[in-house]
Amino acid sequence: MRILVLNWRDLAHPAAGGAEVYTEQVLRRWVREGHDVTLFAAAVPGRRAVENVDGYTVVRGGNRYDVYREARVWWRRHGRGRFDVVIDETNTVPFHALEWVDDGARTIALVHQTCEEIWHVNAPFPADLLGRYVLEPNWLRRLGHGPILAVSESTRDALARFGAHDVHVVPEGYEPPPLPAHPAKEERPTAVFCGRMVGYKRPLDVMRAVVQARREVPDLRVWMIGGGPDLERLRAIAPPGVEFLGRVSEEVKHDRMARAHVHLATSVREGWGLVVSEAAALGTPTIAYDVPGLRDSTRAAGGVVVPPHPDALARWLVELLPRWQGGIPPVPYGGAHSWDEVAKTLFHAVDEHARIPHGH
Known part of the structure; x- marks a missing residue:
């Protein structure tokens, strides 16, 4: 399968976190299975605009605010006709690929979490109210017009409150680190x-x-x-x-x-x-x-x-x-689950959706 993933950060981004680890672990396993995978993300100082990472292609453009627009521009110039499925990986702001992928490729969203209360912590007044009660509800209602994969029951429940009903929970993964010797617990609490x-x-x-x-x-x-x-x-x-x-x-x-x-x-x-x-x-x-x-x-x-x-x-x-x-x-x-299991389960969910014609 030819897969395009949209995420505002890749693992090289200084603000990369758990969502980017999830993406990287899954994508490199998909590549090993023979799939053609491209990740579009924001530019990173000192990193190339196009780079091969563990077998998949990372294309970078824009910053945290305009990466969504740059993804649409890149799609029009380079993406049309090249992919079977587009995964809109949502970290607060969706790419809304469902609204602009126009060549018959299927689209599916992958949501790690909603923002909701975090607006009041991360944004000053009155931007926090605008984000919490106007922007995010609008983004998620639009996202809910298509199928969504969520990484926890909590995220699925949150999406349902915004009107999304076609939501499938996929597992979270973790690879325990290799420790030379398991250290003893501290004597002090x-x-x-x-x-x-x-x-x-x-x-x-x-x-x-x-x-x-x-x-x-x-x-x-x-x-x-x-x-x-x-x-x-x-x-x-x-x-x-x-x-x-x-x-x-x-x-x-x-x-x-x-x-x-x-x-x-x-x-x-x-x-x-x-x-x-x-x-x-x-x-x-x-x-x-x-x-x-x-x-x-x-x-x-x-x-x-x-x-x-x-x-x-x-x-x-x-x-x-x-x-x-x-x-x-x-x-x-x-x-959690092994990354091998996560990659297989996620691919099965994406593949199942990619075979369903639009409107069904």
């Missing part, structure tokens, strides 16, 4: 947070919870792993027991995750919450806020979801730490 230091990940909630929990567990510490625009501000106000490591290598991240007794996840919402799977695969359970995405990954990984407030996080941290300090066995694939 230790938690780890891993994510970008931005508002919608709510690292400040973790700090507040640790301050409360240390009243009962005085030697509790938390490792805060991740870069981001709020890193230095948060580091400057870090209370005792909270250490900011900044952005670290995958090896360091996995080592710290494996040595900690509990992983904390406090996002406003996620598509799945791949970091939860990472921790579980290393034998570290998660206490997560009970929000879309995190509830899916945390329950699949055998963790605990709590009301989204620092008080609840602190209470459950104090409650569960003694039980978990002895260590728990790693969870296979962290509660």
Whole structure:
């Protein structure tokens, strides 16, 4: 099959995250199966406009705002007649390929998460209200005119609220990292947070919870792993027991995750919450806020979801730490699925749709 994937970022983009890992893992497996795959994404400083990555072609054009227009321009000039199916991978803003792919190729959307409450964290007033109540509902209603693949039950439920009914849930994947030797758990009670230091990940909630929990567990510490625009501000106000490591290598991240007794996840919402799977695969359970995405990954990984407030996080941290300090066995694939299985399931869903004539 000849497949075009549209995503505003590829894995080389400095802001790449879990959605881009998902894309890369799937596409390189599709190529191995003999499919012809092209990914269109925004330009990346220092990277070529057209590049071969693990057997598939990455075409880059535009920035985070006009990549959607550039994709349409590229389609008119180079794409028509070349593909059997177009996958509109949606990270808040869809490409709306269903509305401009005009040569008989089938289109299907792949949605990791909706934005919703994140607008109020990431955008200033009144842009947050415009995004939450006008722009995103319009984008998702239009997207719902065609079939959609969603990576969690939470995302499917969210899309249904915006009128999308042809939504099929596909699995999330994870490949446990190879560790030279599985490190021993810390002697001191230790938690780890891993994510970008931005508002919608709510690292400040973790700090507040640790301050409360240390009243009962005085030697509790938390490792805060991740870069981001709020890193230095948060580091400057870090209370005792909270250490900011900044952005670290995958090896360091996995080592710290494996040595900690509990992983904390406090996002406003996620598509799945791949970091939860990472921790579980290393034998570290998660206490997560009970929000879309995190509830899916945390329950699949055998963790605990709590009301989204620092008080609840602190209470459950104090409650569960003694039980978990002895260590728990790693969870296979962290509660997710192997990337081989994900690639096969996703291709089957895409292939099934590509064989259905428009209007049926």
